[in-house]
Amino acid sequence: MIQYVRRRRSRRQYLRKARIGCVAAALVLLAACAQSSSGTNPDPHGTPRAGGTLDILLPGDARGLDPYSASASNVADGSRLAALYDVLVWSDPATGTVRPQMAESLVSDQNTALWTLTLRPGITFSDGAELDAEAVRLAWATHQRPELRSLGMTALGGVKLTVMDKLRLRIELPSPNANFDRMVSRLLNFIPSPKTLATPDAIKASKRAPVGAGPFKIREWVEKSHMTFDRNPNYWQKGRPYLDSVTFRVNPDTPGAARMIDEGKADLTVSTDALLIGDARDRGLSVGDVPLNGGLMIAFNMGRKGADGKIPARPFADPNLRRAVVLSLSASEIDKLFYDGIGSPARGVFDSTSPLASIQLASPENQPAEATRLFMQVTQNGSKPLELTYAVPDSPKARTIAEFFRTRIAELSKGSVKLNLVIEDIPTFINRTSLEGNFDATVFQLWADDPEPALYQFLHSQGGFSNVTGYNNPAVDEALRLARLNADSDRRSDAYKRVQVELNKDLPFFVYQEAVAAYVCDPKITGTQLFNDGLLLFDRIGVRK
Structure with missing residues (x-):
């Protein structure tokens, strides 16, 4: 395993060393575990x-625990759902391959338009119902119910099951x-008992009583406090x-999670914050991370459909306003101010080490004079000022960065563009941004181990x-x-x-900020x-012997 000296280094330096070590270790999961206080480097795969029990810290509560309303991302509900x-299958970040779990196989024909899912025999739900092909068909078909507004719906358009x-x-x-x-x-992995899908009332009840x-x-x-799961x-x-x-x-208090684990007040957290990950390493906690595509961003509502299906006029439909905001900001400056310079300033939506993208095609940024010129053009030299709604989740880091954005944009626009911050708990924030589309700009995080899907x-x-921005480009x-x-x-x-x-x-x-997901845990785990994108498998985790 890779040994880390206890001093700060950039996240990419850690990842570079982790990748070298993983190749030498026959593509074991990227698990750059920090050196423990005893001087040993505990194996995360023992x-x-x-x-035993496990206490996990996550920044917010769940909107629901059914696969249709929950957010299956790494710092939201993904690990709760797992x-x-x-899971039927899982994407291994060490190899880039999709591996079977409850499924025995998921394979396609030669032209990849016909796939066959084969389940393992003998699997039952905790209520005694069988996990068979009909249970999967029903679970997937339920994603298509429009009233549920499930993100899985987009995976099943025009699909015949x-x-x-x-079992097939x-x-x-x-x-x-x-x-x-x-x-x-990513989208169809969590299969609930057919009994929880029998009626609309049963589906609603499964949000809080999942099976x-x-x-x-x-x-x-x-x-807003905790949820406890018992062994099945x-x-x-x-x-x-x-x-x-x-x-x-x-x-x-996400920045304090590493301290809480170090003090024995919790056992594990999943984080996308480079500062927290660096703090955990400095404390000698175990850390395993994976670099991802996507990243932390400010996303512009260019005119996406609202809950009523209509496309309202939005200020950020104007490309000059979008460009003005982007040119107001510097990824390197943000990294120094809010991540102590140990994060990875992004150059676009693709991971800078990805073989599927070009690092030469960096996104424009940090041109303050041009930003001011564009702000003046958009607001007609301030005679038509703009007030914009900026949606932010209720976390200390998100609020602080949002205030910085508001100040910088007001400064370079000479007061002609004002960001009004709307700060909400995570379930309400997700509903506003991902479902209702009720915002002009928002902080957004995208984590993708592979660009698909x-x-x-x-x-x-x-x-x-x-598509939270309402982006529409036929060439894309x-x-x-x-x-x-x-x-x-190569073709991809x-x-x-x-x-x-x-x-x-x-x-x-x-x-x-480039995307990373990491677990941080007590070395006893x-x-x-x-x-x-950084979820945990719970069939193999536990307390060290």
């Missing part, structure tokens, strides 16, 4: 002892997609899970709720389609470079495996 439902036998589901796509398995991993086939089942949920004695993997229970605690949905004009749509068709990395890279060129022209958002 076999745990049976029993504990309750387990046919139960072939008890035939999936006919409207067009070839060589990366459909990644779509399943899955995962390693844990819910015991209690105290709103009928879990399909014999002898798993190792833990007796898992408690997820709401902790809005997250970047496709975020950028494609038919991306549904995931076509490039995304070509990338989706191909498994060949060519397509994504075309996407980069168009994004630099249109500027529907400004990414200022082992069996830690991140998947997708």
